[in-house]
Amino acid sequence: MALQINATKPEHPALLLELPWHLPLEEWPEEYLVPLPRGISRHVVRYARAGDEVVAVKELAERPAQREYGLLRDLDRIDIPAVDPLAVVTGRTDAAGEPLESVLVTRHLAGSLPYRSLFETTLRPATMHRLMDALAVLLVRLHLAGFAWGDCSLSNTLFRRDAGAYAAYLVDAETGDLHPELTSGQRSYDLELARVNISGELMDLEASGALHPSVDPVEFGSEICARYEGLWQELTRTSVYPAGKYHYIERRIRRLNALGFDVAEMQIEHSPLGDSVTFVPKVVDAGHHPRQLLRLTGLDAEENQARRLLSDLESWMATQDDYAPETGGDRSNGGGARTEVLAHRWVRDVFRPTVRAVPPELRGGMDPAEIYHELLEHRWYLSERAQHDIGLDTAVADYIENILPRTRSVPGPPGD
Template identity: 55%
Template sequence: MRITSALVDPALLDLPWSTPLEEWPADHLVALPQGISRHVVRFVRLAGTVYAVKETGERVAEREYDLLRALERIDFPSVEAVAIVADRVDPTGEPLDPVLITRHLQFSLPYRALFSNTLRPETMNRLLDALAALIVRMHLTGFFWGDCSLSNTLFRRDAGAFAAYLVDAETGALHSRLSNGQRGEDLEIARVNIFGEALDLQAAGLLHESIDPEVVCEEVVARYERLWHEITFEQQVAREARHDIEGRIRRLNELGFDVAEVAMSLVEQGAYLIRPKVVDAGYHSRRLLRLTGLDAEENQARRLLNDLDTYRAESDLTDEQQAAHRWLTEVFEPVVRAVPAHLRRKLEPSELFAQVIEHRWRLSEKAGRDVGLAPAVQSFLADVLVHRPDEQAVLGIEVAAG
C-alpha cells in the first residue's frame, strides 16, 4: 500500500485498506447525505474530522488530486484534497482500486438533501444562482469543469442564498484562460446534466409541479450569461459621466467580485471605453476577514458588514478597525456564545448571526419597534434553531438516489 498525502495523519493507516470500500464495516463510517456518484464513496471520521473516500482509477485519482490542490492554492471554492491511497490488495493478494480522500466540507449538503418533500421554485432558483456564480468564477480562473452538474456540487447556506462548491474535478483542466468554445462546451454539458437531474427529481415526485425541467436547464445558462456579461462587457462612458466608471465597479463589488484594474481607451466623440479586469469573487468576504478575522460566505459577509456599519454609526466611531474589534467582542461573539452546546451543530456561526439579524428585523416589523438583539437571540433559539437539523454533520440520513 502507498499513501500520497498533503496531510500527515497517522490515523489514515488504521483504515481497512485491504477491504473493498463497498464492504467497509459500519464502525468506520459516518452516515452523511450523499449525492449521485458513479464511484463508491464513503465518509469516515478520523480525530474529529470527516473525510470522503472515493474509489477510482489511479491516473484519475492522481489527476483529480493535483487539480484540487491547484484550485486550493488559488482559493477556489472546492473540496480539499487530502490523500491518495494506491497499491491496495485484498487478503488473497488481488489488487483493489486506489482511493482519493478529500476533507468533507462542514455545513455543506448535496442538492438532494436541501429539501424534505418537494423542491420548491424559490429553492431551485437559489441553487441555480449559486451554480451559475460558481461556473463564472471557474471560467474566470481558466478552469474547464467538463462535468458540471448539481450532483457534482455541494451547497452551503449563505444568508438566505446558497454558496456552491466544486466536489468532483476528475474531468477538469486548468488553463491560463478559456476560449469561448470551451466555455460554451461547459455550459452545454451543464444544460444536459441539469435537465437529467431535474427529470430524475420529477420522476421521484420531488419537483414542484410548477417547475419545468426544460426551463430549469435553460435558466442556469441564462443566469450564467447575464452574470458573465455584467462582469466582462466593455462599456462606453461619456466624458461628462465619469462617475459611471465608479458605478460599474460598485456594481461588480455588490455582485461579490473584486476589480484589479480598469483599462480605459478614448474612442470617437470624446467617450471612454472601459474594460474592468475582474480577478475573483469574495469582495465582502475578504473585507470582513481583514476587519474581524471572520471567514464567511459572500452573502453572510455582506449581512455582517451591514450590521458592523450600523454599529459603527450608532457608536459614533470613526476608526473602522476599532469599530470592528468592538463589534466582534460586544455583538457577534455574545450572540454565538448564547447558543447552548447541544444546538451548536445546527448552523455555523456566521450563518447563525445572519439569521438572527433577519429574525430580529421580522420581530421588529411585527412589533412596530426595535425589539433589541438579546430578545431576538432568545426568540431565535427557542422558536427557530431548536427545530433545525444539524448541518455540521447530518447523521443517520439516507438520501435516495432516485
C-alpha cells in the first residue's frame, strides 16, 4: 500500500512529505523534532516541524486515527476548543517494506502546556482551582454541543494562559462521540470519569512530591463535579418570572453573557392565566466576549483576555473627545465617531504599539492579548503603589526592565 496523506488543506501534504514516515515515530532523528513538553499518552507522540508550522504527530491504528481526525474536524466546525486536525497519514512502511502504524497530525497549540509541565513548580491551591474552572467550562461546552468525551482528564487537556486564569483545550478525542444531544446519563458518566481520572492523576503527582501539601487529590477530583453542575444549572435552568417583568429575562441573559455565553435561541411561554412568564435558554453558545472583541477590533483572544481588552477599550474610548456612548458613538450633530472606528483606532494607536514594545525574545509563549493583559496588570499595580495613574508607557518600560527577565520561565499566570 502506498503512502497516503489525507489533509484538511492542500498545502499540508507537500510540507508533511518531508518528514521521515519510513521510520517508527520513536526513532525519528532529532533534526526533525521540536523539544516541547509532552503530556502522558497511551500512544507515541512527538512534536515536529513541517515548513513553518510545529505539528504534533501521534501513532495509532488506521481506524482510530481516521475516526479521531473526523471528530476533531467536527469539533472545529462547531467552534469547540480542541487541537486543530491537519492530516492522517496511512500506508506507512519501513525500509524492509513492513507496515508501520498510521499517524494523526494536529497543529501544535501555541502557548499551551500539558498539566504535568505546570507542576514542574508546585502550584498553589488557587491555581489548581483555576485549572478546575477551565476544565469544567470545557466539559460543559462539549456537552452543550452534544459531545460525550469518554475520557475527560488532565492528561487529555492542554492549558493556555487566559488573563490570569486558564483556557482548556481538548487534545484526545479518540474515545469521544458526537450526538444531537446528550442524555443526563451520558453527561453523568463523563463527569464521573473526570472525577476518577483527575483524582488519580493528582495522586500520582502527590506520590512524586509535585503536589502542594494542602491539595487533597480526592477533594479536587470532586471539585470538577461541583463546578460543572453549577455552570450547567445556570446555563440550562428554567426561570419563571411575574408577567410584565421582562427585564428579569434581560438580567438573566446579561448574567449568562458575564459567564462568557450568548443565548442564541430561547423559549418564552406565558402561563394559562397570564400571570407568569417561563424562560428557557434553548441554545447557548460560548465565546460572547471573544466574538464581541473580534467584531470590533479584529483581534482573536481567549474569553478572559477578550473581557479584559474590551474593558480597556471602553475606558480608553471614554477619554476620546469624539465618542458619545449614549448613542453608540454617533452624536446627534454628526460629530461623534462610531464605536467601530474608535476600536480600530485603539488597536492602531494603543494595543499594537504597546505589544510591539515588548522585545520578542522576552515574550516566551505569550500571545499578544496575554502580553497586553499582563501589562495592564502591572500598570494597575504600579499605580496603586504610586497612588496615581502612572500611564501605560511607564508601566511597559518598568515591566520590560524588572519583571519579564525573571518571569519567562514561570509556567503559571502572574503571581504563581
